[in-house]
Amino acid sequence: MSTKETLTGAEALIRALEMEKVEVMFGLPGGCILPAYDPLLKSSIRHVLVRHEQGAGHMAQGYAHVTGRPGVAMVTSGPAATNMVTPLCDAFMDSIPMVAITGQVPTTAIGTDAFQECDTVGITRSVTKHNELIMHPDDIPMAVRQAFHIATTGRPGPVLLDVPKDVLQNTMTWYWPTDDEVIESLPGYRPTTKGHSRMIREAAKMILSAQRPVLYLGGGILKARAAAAVRELAETTQIPVVTTLMARGAFPDDHPLALGMPGMHGTATAITAMQKSDLLIALGARFDDRVTGKVAAFAPDAKVVHVDIDPAEQGKVRRPDVPIVGDCRLVVEEINKAIAELSAAGSGQIDITPWRSKVSGWKETFPLTYDPHEPGAALKPQYCLEKLRDLAPEGTIVCAGVGQHQMWTSQFWRFTEPYTWVNSGGLGTMGFAVPAAIGAKAGQPDRTVWAVDGDGCFQMTAQELVTATTEGIHVKIAVLNNTYLGMVRQWQEMFYGERYSEVDLKNCPDFVKWAEAMGCVGIRVESPEEVEPAIEKANSINDRSVVIEFRVEEFEKVFPMVPAGTSNDEVVLHPSQEPRRDLLK
Amino acid sequence: MRAINPNNPHGDSHTHHILSVLVQNRPGVLARVASLFARRGYNIFSLAVAPTEEPDYSRITIVVDISATPLEQIVKQLFKLIDVVRITELDPRRSVERELMVVTVRADGSQRGQVVELANIFEARVLAVGAEAMTVSLDGNPEKLDDFEELLRAYGIVESQRTGRIALPKLDREARKGAAKGKAS
Incomplete structure (x- = not known):
């Protein structure tokens, strides 16, 4: 900079965010962050005013999920910061790039139990990739650059900047650090992106010589934007593919090699293919307990190639035979090259046709299924989802809360492109759907965004539809109302002898009136004939948010199911498929 | 920290490891390291921390009593802390x-x-x-x-x-x- 410009810390903060190309941020002002809201008035950044700080965090996550750019949330100190803890932890578990800015009491008041003071960096230390208390306005530009660098590189994650009020009010001389200066300032942060070439060659050899290989895709594929490279790998080798809850959309569900989701509520085929496999090629996946079931009994005959940018994931749960630390896209591209070279040199792939036909046999015999609606009985949630899916406009993004509706959505939606699925996988945050959908729509305004929610989840964060209405960010919400905390009810039915404890939500509000009170269109659906017209109506409304309440069967359960802590071999199938479970052998 | 067992004051020699952790000398760095151990369920047997020859860096010497597998995991998790620059496991026979x-x-x-x-x-x-x-x-x-x-x-x-x-x-x-x-x- 030729001329030295004096700015307040607040002005420097907002300018730094603009320099980082932030287009939209989600937040709610309050005492300590107030100075930062003044320069925002003349900033190019759009600020979305939420109704609860947790909403701001989940919106930032939804935005990051669908755009790949870091989501930004800004709130004040104390209770606002503690309300941000859940989204931060959610983003940390699911590796979502996010930058949260919290106000803090003035530096002179820190440690005095001042009004709205809390130890934000202390509280959020274990739920962020990094956090920083900025003690001087001069440090703001570098701290912001570091935050965005750390949030978006390596294994992405949330970074929190805690900024005391006087740091925002005092002045500094503006400067903007160069890339080199940022990297130099972080001597302890050098993510490995390029895989080890010997390991890559070793992986290629194992892939070509495996008899029963499975490609096990995790959310890292999406973070690394590796879907195209992975598809090439799958198609060249004709290896079947499972996509975890976090990877739905990374590989098209309508592809002949797609086996769907593995894990607790995965397809019988995906679960069994992994169990019987002799080589798991884990790409950006972390062997989560919901995928492995009982670890000691998981895929007992499989060797493991594990590609992950986070070295701590290698061997955390399952010791890999070939660990490769690196960016999934770069590594898979190298594996593809190595396979091509080996094939050209005459050491081609062994015949896996028997394996493939076995797997397709399972796929035909054990499709996802549910008992169809009986006349006079309540609607089936799966039916509603099939209709939502079939009527969804091209490119629709679907979000979910956490519970039965989330599992049904993951099961019955047909994902054909990446970045169209937004959900809370690792933390399992009920109430995620509505704010995440608003964030997703803010990031992809030209796409239809549907949130599938449960009645329990909806009651946690529905107030953000007020945000949607006032900000003109129009989303569509399908509430599958079974008047229960459905997943908990299912566990109590199956594992607690049908002793239902505190899961009854029958005293729920009138969702239609509630939607209308928040400026949305509210529709109630109770019979199968009403399903299609209601969805078509919702899809045709683009100037308001829409809430459809589907009154669905109370006792419907999610199948298949691997009971927690048991082996994937013990998967409980849909009752209609249990008689033929021997065919899974 | 754990109380010393007088019969085995430094733990089983098979599980006694010394980690020398070079960190950027920034506020809260010790809290980050300590809370990581607590968060992942590992015990610190002893810990000493002070600035090094370069004032921008501190060295934390941590003695942990764990077997090799969790040690590898804790080292990797420690290494993910942004302020941690280098981790060296010191073999007691060669230090x-x-x-x-x-x-x-x-x-x-x-x-x-x-x-x-x-x-x-x-x-x-x-x-x-x-x-x-x-x-x-x-x-x-x-x-x-x-x-x-x-x-x-x-x-x-x-x-x-x-x-x-x-x-x-x-x-x-x-x-x-x-x-x-x-x-x-």
Whole structure:
């Protein structure tokens, strides 16, 4: 900079965010962050005013999920910061790039139990990739650059900047650090992106010589934007593919090699293919307990190639035979090259046709299924989802809360492109759907965004539809109302002898009136004939948010199911498929 | 931190590992390291921290008592902390270790001579003498401190404090085992 410009810390903060190309941020002002809201008035950044700080965090996550750019949330100190803890932890578990800015009491008041003071960096230390208390306005530009660098590189994650009020009010001389200066300032942060070439060659050899290989895709594929490279790998080798809850959309569900989701509520085929496999090629996946079931009994005959940018994931749960630390896209591209070279040199792939036909046999015999609606009985949630899916406009993004509706959505939606699925996988945050959908729509305004929610989840964060209405960010919400905390009810039915404890939500509000009170269109659906017209109506409304309440069967359960802590071999199938479970052998 | 088991003051030798962790000298760095151990369920046996020859960096010497597999995991998790620059596992056979102990031991007139004699043998220093007790200090290899402490126990230890060990690689041969290079995400 030729001329030295004096700015307040607040002005420097907002300018730094603009320099980082932030287009939209989600937040709610309050005492300590107030100075930062003044320069925002003349900033190019759009600020979305939420109704609860947790909403701001989940919106930032939804935005990051669908755009790949870091989501930004800004709130004040104390209770606002503690309300941000859940989204931060959610983003940390699911590796979502996010930058949260919290106000803090003035530096002179820190440690005095001042009004709205809390130890934000202390509280959020274990739920962020990094956090920083900025003690001087001069440090703001570098701290912001570091935050965005750390949030978006390596294994992405949330970074929190805690900024005391006087740091925002005092002045500094503006400067903007160069890339080199940022990297130099972080001597302890050098993510490995390029895989080890010997390991890559070793992986290629194992892939070509495996008899029963499975490609096990995790959310890292999406973070690394590796879907195209992975598809090439799958198609060249004709290896079947499972996509975890976090990877739905990374590989098209309508592809002949797609086996769907593995894990607790995965397809019988995906679960069994992994169990019987002799080589798991884990790409950006972390062997989560919901995928492995009982670890000691998981895929007992499989060797493991594990590609992950986070070295701590290698061997955390399952010791890999070939660990490769690196960016999934770069590594898979190298594996593809190595396979091509080996094939050209005459050491081609062994015949896996028997394996493939076995797997397709399972796929035909054990499709996802549910008992169809009986006349006079309540609607089936799966039916509603099939209709939502079939009527969804091209490119629709679907979000979910956490519970039965989330599992049904993951099961019955047909994902054909990446970045169209937004959900809370690792933390399992009920109430995620509505704010995440608003964030997703803010990031992809030209796409239809549907949130599938449960009645329990909806009651946690529905107030953000007020945000949607006032900000003109129009989303569509399908509430599958079974008047229960459905997943908990299912566990109590199956594992607690049908002793239902505190899961009854029958005293729920009138969702239609509630939607209308928040400026949305509210529709109630109770019979199968009403399903299609209601969805078509919702899809045709683009100037308001829409809430459809589907009154669905109370006792419907999610199948298949691997009971927690048991082996994937013990998967409980849909009752209609249990008689033929021997065919899974 | 865990209470010392007097029968096995430094834990099972098979599970005793010394990590020398070089960190950027920034506010909260010790809290980050300590809370990571707590969060992942690992015990710190002893910990010593102070600035290094370069004021921008501190070195944290951590003794942990865990087997090799969780050690690998804790090292990787530690390495993910942005402020952690380098982690070296020091093989006790190939490093020099030092620890300081200050101990107040019961020593009335009749016993004082014996305690002083013991202190002389160990090259400990007498720091203070009272009518009923005396305070001595000893620095050296942690095992030497263990031996001294054990012998003093017969007289009655009123209070004792150890610093936790610090260590550096030996100069005469390759001392670093599993030094992690580059940086994790």
